[in-house]
Amino acid sequence: MSGKSTVACALSRELHCRGHHTYVLDGDNLRHGLNRDLSFKAEDRTENIRRVGEVAKLFADAGTICIASLISPYRRDRDACRALVPDSRFIEVFMDLPLEICEARDPKGLYKLARTGKIKGFTGVDDPYESPVNSEIVIKMEDGECPSPKAMAMQVLLYLEQNGYLQA
Ligand SMILES: Nc1ncnc2c1ncn2[C@@H]1O[C@H](COP(=O)(O)OS(=O)(=O)O)[C@@H](OP(=O)(O)O)[C@H]1O
């Protein structure tokens, strides 16, 4: 609940406004279709990330900027996706926000279920999250506040512009 889907949507909108084709691959949504056979145990999360990485590569091959909003809690799974695409075309965004913020939001009530033991293996509660150590972009609290969705999207957009990803 760090705001992955929100920032993915806001970024997609900003890129569209500038004439770029984008597609958002959202973990939560994909688990209703492509990845409906997968659970949240570690090896299924690995397979989830692998499939999304392969799909993202197909989108990239077709000239579409693919924004993947998934928890992807394991470093090795993220690095395997990075290795799929050449020339720094994988850009990792770390939403470095405190667990308390995510938990206070809890729009689906899942943290509450996890805290009371009704869901097992919930990321951040009783399942690991391996923070990135060398992600291209880190979204952080500013003066004790979470940046707005638009501000977070603009941070990513600025990175893409400054590093030449959006040239025609
Ligand atoms: N056990 C457990 N752990 C973590 N998340 C859980 C779990 N059970 C259900 N959910 C819901 O699934 C969403 C995360 O799916 P992802 O595909 O992004 O997860 S992962 O990348 O495979 O770890 C996540 O959605 P987001 O809120 O979008 O993060 C949760 O709502």
Ligand SMILES: Nc1ncnc2c1ncn2[C@@H]1O[C@H](COP(=O)(O)OP(=O)(O)O)[C@@H](O)[C@H]1O
């Ligand atoms: N920058 C933000 N500031 C305040 N609330 C936010 C922000 N980003 C997301 N939210 C809210 O937090 C909740 C979780 O956001 P969501 O994008 O669904 O997160 P995730 O995809 O990581 O689970 C939603 O209720 C959303 O409206």
